[in-house]
Amino acid sequence: MTLALYNTLSRSVEPFAPLAPPRVTLYTCGPTVWNYAHIGNFRTFLFEDLLRRYLGASGYDVVHIMNLTDVDDRTIKAAAAAGKRLDEHTAPFVQAFFEDRDYLRILPAQVYPRATQSVPAMVRLVAQLLERGVAYKGEDGSIYFAIAQFPNYGRLSRLDTRELKAGARVASDEYAKDDPRDFALWKKAEPADEQVGAAWDAPFGRGRPGWHLECSAMSLEQIGACCHTQTLDIHAGGVDLIFPHHEDEIAQSEAATGRPFARYWLHGEFLNVRGTKMSKRFGNFLTARDLREQGVDAAAVRLLFWQTHYRKALDFTDEALAGAGAGVQRVGEFYERLTRDGGRGTGDASGRLAELAARFETDFRAALDDDLNAPRACAALFQLVHDGHAALDVGAGGAAAARVSVERAMAVLDILPTTKTVDPALVRWVEERLAARDKARKGKDFKAADQIRAELAGRGVEIEDTPAGTKWRRV
C-alpha cells in the first residue's frame, strides 16, 4: 500500500504522488502572532506534524514552510491597544509560539517567513495581478481582486456564486468594490496603521497587505527560491481556512502564475470544548503554556490528539487527557522493558517479540497510509504493548527487534513520556544493583538484599520478584 490522503479539492482520498519525488513541498498556514496560540490552533499544527513526520518516514524529503502572520487586522489592533509598535507587540508572541512548538515536540519547519519581512514579494504579486487585469484600485484607494475575472473561484470551498454573493453582502457595506465578493489584496494605509508601523510604500499606493495575499506571496517566494516551482505539493491548515482564506490564496496565486497553486489540500478539524469550537472569542480556550504550567506531559497531549482522526472533531476534556497520560505511561514502561531485555540479549532475534513487531509495523503503516489514520496506528501500538508484555513474561526472544519497531513508530508519533524517559546510565546502575541483590539472596544474605531494595526505592525504582525474574519500574 502507498500513502493516500484526503484532498479537499476533490473531496476524496487520493493516492499521494509529489511532483518531483522524493521532494515534497509543504506549506502550512502559521499562527497570527497577536496573542498566544491556543491548543485548538495547536491541534492543527500537530496534525501537520504527524503529516510531515509520516512523509519523512515514508522516504520523502519534506520542505516544510510555515508563515508567521505578524501583520493583519488583529495584530494591528492588539498593538495599538497595547500602545506598542507592531514588531514590539508581536516579538514575544513569536518567541512564545516557538517555545510552545518545542514543548509539544512539533518538528521545526525549515523556514518561517514573516509577513512583515516579505512585503517586497507581496508588492510584486499585487503588481502582477494589476497588470493581468484581475485586480483593480477601488474608490477607497485599496487594491481588490476581481473575482469575476477568475472563473475557477469557489472550486475548493464549493460554495456557489449565489451563496458567495449573499455572504459578502451581509458581511460588507462597502461600496468601494466593483463586486461585493471581491476581496482586498492591499489595504490603503490608515492613520491607525501608520501609528503602529504597519504601512509600506508601493507603486500602487502606501498601504499594507491583506492576510490572504501574505500566504500566496510567501509560499510562492519560498518554493521558488528552494525548489524552482510555482506549485506546492501540499497546502494544509484548519478547516476554518477553506473559505475564504484558501480560496483566495488559490485565486491570487493561480491568476498570477497560470499554474495550479497546490495539488493536495489538507484540512484538520476543530478542537471542541464541551461541544463548542475552542476560540478566544468564546473565551473557552486553553493555551499550550497553560498545559505546560499544569505539568501536563506533551506526550499525553500528542496521544490524545492522535486518538481521534484529524478530520473528526475532538472534544477536549480533563478525563480524556488523563486517559492519554496513562496511555503514554504504558508505552513508556513497555519501551523500558524492551530496552532492558533487549540490552541483556535474551533469546534469539527471531523470537515471538520480533514476530509481534513485524505484524505491528505492517498494521501501523497500513493505518497511516490510509489518510493518516492515527487512531488505528495507536490501537496497533497498544496491541503490541499488550501482547509484548505477555511475551516478555515468558522470556520470549526478539526484544531488540521490537524495540527498533517501537522507535520507528516514535519517530512519527513521538509519545514516550517526558518525565520517565529511559536514562541508559540509570538502567545500567539498576541492572548492576539487581545482580548484586540476586547474589545476596542466593547467599541467604537477606539483610543485604533488603538494603539494595531500599537503595533502589530511594532512586524511585520499584521492584517485583516474579517467576520470570525480577521486574523493575520507575515510580
Ligand SMILES: [Zn+2]
Ligand atoms: Zn494562509
